[in-house]
Amino acid sequence: FNMGDGEGFNPKLKWKLGFIGHSGKYLTTDTFGAKIHCTGPEMKKKQIFTVDPHAEFVYIIAPNGKYMSAGQKGELEASKTSPGKEEEWTIEAEDDGRWAVKSSFGYYLAQKGEEVNSFGRGTTKATEKQGDPEDALWTVHLAIHPQVVIRNNNRSSYLHLEGNNLNCNEAIAWGVDALATLGYHSGRYSIQACNGKYLSANGDMSAEVGEDNKFILVIKEGEVAFKTNKGKYLQSSGSTGKVHAKQNEITKNELFQLEDSHPQVTLKNGKFFVTWKQGVDVKCVHEDAPTDKEIFQMEIDRDHKGIGGRWSFRNDKGGYLTLVDNMLSTSEKQARDANCWFDIEWHGAAI
Secondary structure (H helix, E strand, C coil): CCCCCCCCCCCCCEEEEEECCCCEEEECCCCCCCCCEEEEECCCHHHHHEEEECCCCEEEEECCCCCECCCCCEEEEEEEECCCCHHHHEEEEEECCCCEEEEECCEEEEEEEEEEEEECCCCCCCCHHHHHHHHHCCEECCCCCCCEEEEECCEEEEEECCCCCEEEEECCCCCCCHCEEEEEEEEEEEEECCCEEEEEECCCCCCCCHHHEEEEEEEEEEEEEEECCCCCEEECCCCCEEEEECCCCCCHHHHEEEEEEECCEEECCEEEEEECCCCCEEEEEEECCCHHEEEEEEEEECCCCCCEEEEECCCCCCEECCEECCCEECCCCEEEHHHHCCCCEEEECEE
16 A cells, blocks of 8 residues: 555645744734734634745745735735745744744844834844844744644654554554644643653653653654754654654654544444455444454545535545445545545434
8 A cells, every 4th residue: 555755644734823922922913904913812713824835945824814925124914815035934943942934035033012023133142132032933833633643754654652652654544543642832742642641752651741752843845853852853763663863963754744633433333343354345243342444534525515514434545435336335446436425414422
């Protein structure tokens, strides 16, 4: 089963996030207009920006759907519907997890009270005579569902809990063991496995979150690297793909892809589970406990006009349940047609 280079099993997550200045307020867009201020007390719709990564830079899309632009004299606004040179930004991750956001003119996104400009001179002591370095540092708060699946494209594999380790050796993110929860800790993030424990820099799992369980997110080429408090990056290595921090630089092995997690369920009638163990036929079998063949991933089409959307059921090889001539079947074909979509009627806990 091959998803192809860089292509995951689930949709790749968009980088939706809030920027928090040193005042504790969020970057915010006007309800009407293109101005950007630092006035949001919490992260709501007007505080959620989207980072669109490219090879050497990123575009930042404001909550109004327009691109954030920097002028040569430090002007800042969100009014463009298509990007150009003034909409290119570079993200620099600091050791404490905060980001410095540099424009194509070499200046930084900076806060001055409630006002925001793109004329910050830097974030080091060498530039403090030209402005407080704290003005140009931003805490990043991800605005995504915290439960994700994590893929290493270099190994074409997903993280999952195996024994008491998080290993990167599963071709498909399947079952609860592949689910990870990202915890937010003032600009840094923890990775919690399905057993409730947290990944440490050395690869061990901890019952509680400490300094060794908090990682800085570094975006590079549309993927993310997890940086420890000692400057090393998570990677997967060895035959099992155990995840731990080893190198002080980012290579392809230190880059991961965050993907959305869909609900995975079993379908049971009495003592019998719906399965597709043999061939493409869908049957009901008696099992004491479900295997991967009895787990299906539910994927919703929210654009469908029916109440509650419509749903498809995906198997552990990427294929879908299909209804043809009143007979259910499934396959490894990773494409949907009209026969793969179902409306769901709820009857209490049953469907």
